[in-house]
Amino acid sequence: MSNIQDKVVIITGASSGIGEATAKELAYKGAKLVLAARREDRLQKLQEEIQNNGGQAIYKVTDVASNEQMEELADYALKAFGKIDVMVNNAGVMPLSPVHEKKFNEWNMMIDVNIKGVLYGIAAVLPSMRERKEGHIINVSSIAGHLVFPASSVYSGTKFAVRAITEGLRIEEFSNNIRTTIISPGAIATELLEAISDAELKAAVVEDSKVAIKPANIARAIAFAIEQPSDVAINEMIIRPTIQQ
Ligand code: NDP
DSSP: OOTTTTOEEEEESTTSHHHHHHHHHHHHTTOEEEEEESOHHHHHHHHHHHHHTTOEEEEEEOOTTOHHHHHHHHHHHHHHHSOOOEEEEOOOOOOOOOGGGOOHHHHHHHIIIIIIHHHHHHHHHHHHHHHHTOEEEEEEOOGGGTOOOTTOHHHHHHHHHHHHHHHHHHHHHGGGTEEEEEEEEOSBOSSGGGGOOOHHHHHHHHHHGGGOBOTHHHHHHHHHHHTSOTTOOOOEEEEOOTTOO
16 A cells, blocks of 8 residues: 555645646545645646546645635645645745846745745644644755756745755754655746746746656655655655756
8 A cells, every 4th residue: 555545635836737746646646635726727627637536635725825824724634634644835936037127026926935835834734743743744945946047046045945944844843753855846847937027038948948847757756755654754855857957
């Protein structure tokens, strides 16, 4: 039996890309899923697909930038399934731009979703995990959480922050038997680039992303971290396309 069988897993950003692929992979391996994102039509479609294939999934429309909505999401999971084994803080946005363009709204959105969203996700699930002395928090950072590229100052700042927060969480919570994993993908073919508002920059990034691999590859890495024996923690993984620089 898979070590993922019957684990209750919340996935944020489940409406597309890496989150959606992770939901399908974990459903196939027997997890009980709680899908979260803002686009209800996408969540409903994914839930139906999972259920039609014999998997278990419920969903809740959630904005990760809202502390209250993240608390409600955790409560919803606890009421439905009685426990939360794994939280996958995956939701993220990447409206790249150079700092001098002062796109304050886009900076705020990245900070709210990529940093605060992860913190609110951690905060929402930590009490029940600490009580059970068991749990696993997986935060999706990026290769941009290790390296800074032109126009990625703010995005990289948020993804470096995700790694720092996750390592801090590990140090604070390992003695409570809570595992932490940082996932740092390279170029993955998803809708992430859509949010780049500068057409020229977007075209250049799209060109660079021609090497991108499918989100299912990240889903498998996440499943690998979850399915380890409970005394083994995969703390960090970088997954790049082989031919990405
Ligand atoms: P997508 O754009 O396909 O997916 C992003 C997801 O985040 C969507 O499901 C979206 O759902 C959700 N989301 C965005 N804002 C919010 C919000 N405020 N509240 C709730 N959900 C939100 O991109 P990816 O799958 O690529 O992105 C997933 C993660 O992977 C991100 O953290 C990204 O930074 C990271 N990553 C991606 C890489 C890539 O090359 N694709 C490389 C490295 C890291 P909705 O709009 O319905 O709310």
